[in-house]
Amino acid sequence: MKILKLLILTLSVCASSVWAQTMLVEKQQFSLNNFQTFNGSTIDTVNIGWEAYGELNKDKSNVILITHYFTGTSHAAGKYAESDPLPGYWDAIIGPGKAIDTDKFYVISSDTLVNASANDPNVITTGPASINPRTGKPYGLTFPVVTIRDFVNVQKALLDSLGIKKLHAVVGPSMGSMQAIDWAVAYPDMVERMVSVIGVAESDAWLTAALEKWAFPIKQDPNWQQGNYYGKEKPITGLTQSLAIITQEAMHPAIFNASNPNHTALQKEPLQDINASYAVVDWLYGAAEKRAEVIDANHILYLVRACQTFIAGYNNDLAGAMKQIKAKTLFLPATNDLLLFPAMAQKAHELIGESSQYDEIEGMWGHLDGIFSIQDKADAIRTFLEQ
Amino acid sequence: MKILKLLILTLSVCASSVWAQTMLVEKQQFSLNNFQTFNGSTIDTVNIGWEAYGELNKDKSNVILITHYFTGTSHAAGKYAESDPLPGYWDAIIGPGKAIDTDKFYVISSDTLVNASANDPNVITTGPASINPRTGKPYGLTFPVVTIRDFVNVQKALLDSLGIKKLHAVVGPSMGSMQAIDWAVAYPDMVERMVSVIGVAESDAWLTAALEKWAFPIKQDPNWQQGNYYGKEKPITGLTQSLAIITQEAMHPAIFNASNPNHTALQKEPLQDINASYAVVDWLYGAAEKRAEVIDANHILYLVRACQTFIAGYNNDLAGAMKQIKAKTLFLPATNDLLLFPAMAQKAHELIGESSQYDEIEGMWGHLDGIFSIQDKADAIRTFLEQ
Structure with a gap:
């Protein structure tokens, strides 16, 4: 009984500690009329979601x-409700007392234009x-091509x-x-510090061609119909393939294999039937289909194209653009990243x-170390933000 | 005039030197009836091409x-005709006086089952x-799934x-x-030396899922028709995409970028039109379409599946299989290989x-260093073959 009581006490403490740490956040909407895109088009109304953590100080500094x-x-940090299974993606470094300390900073994050998760x-x-x-x-394909600079300019507005x-x-x-670096180039007097994590x-x-690989399965899906699939069958097969490729490319083989410890090359069904699938393939594609x-x-x-057209400063002169930056800069690539290489x-x-x-x-995640291993650089980020 | 004569003389010497070095080779056919595949199927007649360089000695040793x-x-070395633009893929190390010296060795090479270049x-x-x-x-998809072991057994026959x-x-x-390693496991008393170049x-x-990416575009092509496209429209779009992916994955970004020195991220057409393509994409896909x-x-x-089902020894016990090898072994992965990692x-x-x-x-080629930089290991291979 004593042990049981101790256990209950421990659990209660843990629960209240989690309770205390859960940062509840709320989605807000920002609207903007007559937005001029970098390629010279106009979007009549832009609506984007945003959320914030911490308090804006008096001089907004x-x-x-x-x-x-x-x-x-x-959704970079916190939860929308206590019952959310997971917090925002960088909750490990954003929150009260964390590396990006919401007791000190007003942290703001917004959905980009053409955000993947439109639904x-x-x-x-x-x-x-x-x-x-x-x-x-x-809109379908009548929507204008938008760029990382457009994402930046919506955030600026x-x-x-x-x-x-x-x-x-930033x-x-x-x-x-990409957005953070372009922010520092586009608005050098506004940005005091820039941290690029797993970035370019x-x-x-090479990257332009690699990104095309993500677009191709969608365009090849007969349901895509030049983008006119709204209200009809969606190009789910192509989209699933695209997301499966993205997921695998963001993972280093070490973590991919560790996530599938029971995989064996020699399996009865794939050996007998050219159309039969491996469990590891079903796992990857099943997760993609769910997403x-x-x-x-x-x-x-559109996101593929925004990344393909990206060059900080947007005048095909990267060296010149980098020289315009006035911010203190910190680059944190992942050693084992096979998508956006440290080089x-x-x-x-x-x-x-x-x-x-x-x-x-x-880390062993590869590109995803920028999300899942970010806590390893918590001290480095905290120190950089204090400089 | 003196300079011109010198130039002509030099060119003549070069030409005659090339002439002397050109090894002309001939394709031969090997046929085999009632071939039993590893998965228990029977192929009534197997026909494969083969070629050989050098002379078989009396005791065939x-x-x-x-x-x-x-x-x-x-086609590993030599040319079929003097006019061939290029020799076989490993001509740099196979030939008279080369690392795999055809003055000493009888070098034999055969097309595999389900060879990609059926046409x-x-x-x-x-x-x-x-x-x-x-x-x-x-046959279409009624052809049985074949394995690397089947490739080995056809070569054995x-x-x-x-x-x-x-x-x-080998x-x-x-x-x-894969074939070389499996040879050493399957026929340990027959294989005296094994050299694995950029192999596994x-x-x-991870590799099983990565290979699926090569199969998917073909299966998604509406012309594929569950493999029944013979005499009809071929699934060229999907096949082209598959070959483009294979090509890019075999190349390290360093050589890929060096091959496209004029690429710029910001180009007018892709910036204005979501359906417009980059020159680098057209280059990659154009080459794939030609292939x-x-x-x-x-x-x-079928090649994808042969690779997916591959585990040397074919009993899901790699450690046990490796212990069966009696051959001297040399492994030569490429440091910058992003497809079959040195690990x-x-x-x-x-x-x-x-x-x-x-x-x-x-090298800077990545996986393709196993082909294009193989001459860097010519001495290592020569020495190993003499041990």
Whole structure:
């Protein structure tokens, strides 16, 4: 009985401790009319979701902007409800007393344009799946090509609307790092610090072709219909394949194999039937199909293009762009990243010069170390934000 | 004029030197009836092409078998005609006086079952594109799943037919390394030396899923029709995509980017039109479409499955299989290989134990260093073959 009581006491303490740590957050909407895109188009109305953690101080000088990754959303930390199974993706480093300390900073994060998860009730975005107010129908491929710079400019308008004129820092992983770097180039007097996690400063030939691999299965799906699938069968097969490729490419073989410890090459069904599948393939595609429920296929195509057209500064002069940065910069690629190789971050870091800081996240996840192993760099990020 | 004469003289010397070095080779056919596959099926007649370089000595003790890679053929060295633009893929190390010295060795190389290039006039293979003698129609998906062990056993039958009872060595790159390793396990008393170049001893969970990515675009192509496309429209779009993925995955970003020095992220057409393509994508897919002319889509599916079912020894006990090897072994993975990582070859090497030798091919090609940088290991291979 004593042991049982001790256990209950321990559990209660744990529960209350979790209770105390759960940061509840709320989605808000920002709307913007007549948004001019980088390629010269106009979007009549942009609606995006955003959320914030911590309190904005009086002189609005304690703002940190978090920019999300390719399949990510504005939900960087906390939970919408106590019952949520998981908190936001960077909850390990964002919160009270954490590396990005919400007791000190007002941390703000917004959904990008053409956000992948257009059908997620917690996401607000504008893209091909949105209703074009001029026609009353979804834009489909009539939506203009948008760029990382457009994502930045929507965020800028959001901050303007809140009267925020300085960013203590902008911090983002992967495609979020593209935004963070471009922020520092586009608005050098506004950005005081920039942290690029598992990021790159441009899409090189290799990355541009690799990204095409994510678009192809969607375009090849007979249900895609040049993007006109709204209200009809969705291109789920192609979208699932695209998401399966993205997932595998974000994982290093070490973690992929560790996640499938029972895999054996020689299995009866695949050996007998060319159409039979391996359990590991079903696992990968099954997870992708589940994710596909809230993801819009056209939005993936637009995100691919936003990444393909990315070069910080947007004048095909990366060296010149890097020289425009006034922010203190910290690059944190992942050593085992096989998607955005550390050499790519190192190139940007070196173009900035001596003032830039560089460190690598070690881990077995590969690209996903930028999400799942970020706590390993919590101290480095905390220290950088205090400099 | 003196300079011009000198130039002509130099060119003549070069030309005659090339002339002297050109090894002309001839394709031969080997046929085998009632071939029993590893999965218990029977193929009524197997026809495969083979070629040989050098002379078989009296006691038939100077034989080296070369096993080819995934999209490769038996054409490992020499030319079919002086006018051929390129020699076989390993001509840098196979020939008179070269690392695999045809003045000493009788080097033999055969097309595998389900060879990718079923429509190449220089390839003889048996697979889904072959006529099933029982029906008078192409096998399509009624062709049995075949394994790397089946490739080995067809080669064994070919050697038997020539009265060859010992292999001085078996040497192969990539999928050819799978064959080489399995040869050493399946026929330990016959194989004296084994060289695994950019190879693996089993398909792990990660590789099995990665290979599925090569099969998917073919299966998704509406023209695929469950493999029944013979005499109709071929699944060229899916096959092209598959070959584009294979090509990119075999190349390290360093060489991929060096091959596209004029790429810029910001280009007018892709920025304005979501359906517009990048020059680098057109380059990759254009080359793949050209290659697709001689490649059969079903054969790619069967090669994918042959690789997925691969574990040397074929009893899901890699450690046990490696202990059965009596051959001297040399593993030569490529340091920058992002498809079959050096760690995979190292695992097999370590399972064999102290007697095994290991070295890495340095280069910027990645996986393709096993083909294009093989001359860097010419001395290592020559020395190993003399041990």
